[in-house]
């Protein structure tokens with residue numbers, strides 16, 4: 001079951017350039033939340049602050065409070081503990097090319113020392129089913145490598161890999177932007193299905209996609225959160241002029 | 253909303269033909285002249301098809317590639333031709349014989365093969381962990397300002413002539429191994445039988461240490477270069493799963509570059525097998541096959557270097573050349589085994605990276 005995320009006064013920098021300015025928002029548990037905005041506006045930086053991937057970049061820095069459920073992720077836990085609880089799917093699929101499909105899905109568990117074979121088998125199957133990939137790969141789970149799949153399959157494999165550790169939050173940074181329409185539709189269905197069990201944050205520059213999968217949508221512009229509201233409101237009756245301009249295609 | 257505009261490519265200046273100069277009836281309308289090919293199009297259109305240079309270049313490369321076969325074959329041919337006396341006299345027993353007695357004309361290569369293989373494998377075993385740790389340290393952990401100096405020193409180590417290593421071995425390493433390292437190893441690992449008295453300092457073990465230092469730069473810098481090209485997205489994949497830094501290094505950096513790392517180890521092994529000068533100066537030069545690594549030994553390369561100038565008699569000379577042939581074969585066999593091992597390990601689990 002997912003937990004909600006509360007962000008207060010979040011600022012982020014790369015070197016001396018500030019990329020996020022005073023972000024405040026609440027991401028409700030067990031819902032999908034979409035983040036939209038023109039490219040370079042800080043969406044990726046924002047989601048990477050949520051699981052402390054931002055700080056893996058040596059020049060990057062973040063300030064502010066991010067609470068996941070009860071815990072302050074920057075104060076009460078190590079990055080490793082946080083990332084174990086928050087799964088992430090990147091823009092470009094990045095399965096481990098030297099591992100089999102099975103090992104890719106099991107990698108998060110094996111990494112943490114989980115060795116019970118029977119449970120692993122079960123988890124791998126369930127994750128692949130949840131990621132809508134099981135039927136396509138079940139015959140060569142251990143024969144084929146993660147890199148031998150198509151782009152769309154690789155992305156679903158990465159989703160399965162993230163799901164296998166049973167995260168409470170799932171961050172997806174433009175998960176479908178490198179994919180064809182069929183794979184994109186599959187991934188959208190997936191998000192729709194998963195959001196009752198996980199808190200999902202999805203970055204997208206495809207506004208139809210946000211409208212289809214997310215209850216709430218946030219609009220970023222030049223490092224600031226311009227508007228955060230229920231998706232239907234953002235798309236039918238935005239309260240900020242800049243949001244309206246963006247979704248009606250007047251800039252961006 | 254403004255319409256997108258296509259900015260036209262720069263045009264070659266076409267002077268409009270004077271109307272009176274044009275034969276009547278065929279006058280070109282003005283628009284056609286404007287559609288004259290752009291500078292870029294004209295430039296590209298006049299380029300040749302590329303078939304001739306590609307063919308030439310291809311041929312040149314083929315010749316270079318074939319020359320490798322020719323060189324190898326020539327080496328084998330000369331080795332076999334010049335060792336035919338000893339080949340006839342001893343046959344296959346040359347490779348299994350344990351006696352090396354120039355006085356009575358009895359030659360067997362096994363002690364030298366033993367010395368070469370054991371000292372090289374031991375050197376690789378000592379060098380690989382150290383070299384990989386240094387490579388990982390430089391890439392993943394080391395503060396920026398130390399990176400340059402460490403890499404530079406590593407490469408410098410590769411540039412030191414082997415006779416200098418030999419001198420250093422004789423004056424520094426031999427006493428240390430005799431007086432400091434030896435007693436400790438005997439005390440704690442003596443029960444294995446690999447470390448026992450007498451220990452004079454000149455030994456297979458000392459040669460291995462020298463070799464380990466000599467092959468360290470090759471293994472370390474090549475494996476560093478392969479690890480460097482592991483894409484950042486692979487590191488992020490591991491980190492996002494909750495991997496610690498070490499786990500990330502293990503499952504995304506080392507795993508993705510393991511074929512290249514093995515390649516670097518094989519290169520290092522090749523250098524160790526053939527190294528002559530430094531080994532000759534510290535190995536003791538005694539054709540024995542002892543389990544005790546503190547006992548002196550002899551390598552194929554060392555015996556050639558030591559005895560070639562004083563080889564009296566055709567059979568003696570021919571036996572030394574056959575030692576060269578043996579070294580050639582050992583190198584090939586060891587490399588083949590190493591590659592087989594890699595193949596066996598990576599075959600099972602969908603190995604190849606892209």
Ligand SMILES: Nc1ncnc2c1ncn2[C@@H]1O[C@H](COP(=O)(O)OP(=O)(O)O)[C@@H](O)[C@H]1O
Pocket residue numbers: 014019037038039040041042043044045046057
């Ligand atoms: N690794 C980085 N180093 C320096 N600046 C970066 C880096 N990544 C992103 N930025 C800067 O941060 C800003 C936000 O980028 P990003 O979060 O990637 O935007 P988005 O995901 O919305 O396209 C941009 O101005 C970008 O130039």
Ligand SMILES: [Mg+2]
Pocket residue numbers: 043044045173
């Ligand atoms: Mg982005």
